[in-house]
Amino acid sequence: MKNFDVVLWDVDGTLLNFSEAEKAAIRSLFSEFGLGECTDEMLSRYSDINRKYWNRLERGEMTKPEILVGRFAEFFAAExxxxxxxxxxxxxYQLRLGDTIVFCDNSKELAASLAGKVRQYVVSNGTVxxxxxxxxxxGFDKLMDGVFLSEEVGYEKPAKGFFDxxxxxxGPLDKDRVLIVGDSLTSDIAGGACAGIRTCWYNPGGSVNDTEARVDFxxxxxxEVLGIL
Ligand SMILES: [Mg+2]
Structure with a gap:
């Protein structure tokens, strides 16, 4: 490609629609665990709690095991x-999350069309x-040139250690020719900017950037990634 040799893809909220998978997983497990119906209002309250916990992970205030269980502990207590x-x-829940696959836009066709033209890697804070x-x-496992999961890397995005x-x-690589594409300003974009690569914020909802993170695209x-690469 003209401008980039390597694309780092975030998974949840970027290649895959995480919120749909999350809702389906929680609903089906509520029924299996005999907890009754998990309503839309409950899911929305869970979602707020969950976001709060992941932000704590990104800020290094809690460990991954603490946030994974802690969010459900707080949610269950509240309900x-x-x-x-x-x-x-x-x-x-970790296993059930993989059962509902909803692509963001036509992410799979896009990754397939780029295979062999740029090197593509998954960079995710999700659990192994x-x-x-x-x-x-x-099917992304067959399209990617590699997968980097924070649990295995030993650092969470946005830590510079993760990108190092x-x-x-x-590597070796020219950092100017590496692009990270992700939906999170606090992990993908802040992390990519700090690591010295170019950043592409996937912002389907048209949110406002209320962070200091440097968004290149x-x-x-x-x-639209095709026009950038
Ligand atoms: Mg994401």
Missing amino acids: GIEPSLCKRFNEA AAQTKKLKNS CVFEEI EIRDLN
Whole structure:
């Protein structure tokens, strides 16, 4: 491609529609765990709690295991559900997340069309259990040149350590020719900018950038990546 040799893709909210998969997983597990119906209002309250916990992870205030179980502990407590269930619920949830595959735009065709033209890697803070299943069920595992999951790398995005490990593995490379595409300003964009690569914010909802993160490119639809590369 003219401008870039390497694309780092975020998964949740970028290649795959995370919120749909999340809702389907929680709804089906509520029924399996005998917790009754999980209503839209409950899912919306869960979503707020979940976001708060992931922000804590990005700021380095909590560990991954703490946030994974902690968000369900807080959610269950708020909904009057027995909190001792939360550890087992989270384990089942990690596996169930991979069962519902909803693509963002036509992300799979896009990645397939780019295969062989640029090197493509997954960079995700999601758990190994969930992401491995998702990447396999979606077929992205066959389209990517490699997968970097924070649990295995030992650092979470936006930490510079995460990107250093990626570059070490796939380098040597010209950082000016590496683009990260992600929906999160706080992990993908802030991390990419700090690591010295170009950043592309996937912002389908037209949110306002209320962070300090340096956005080099902003897109509403993933296909706009083609014009950038
Ligand atoms: Mg994301």
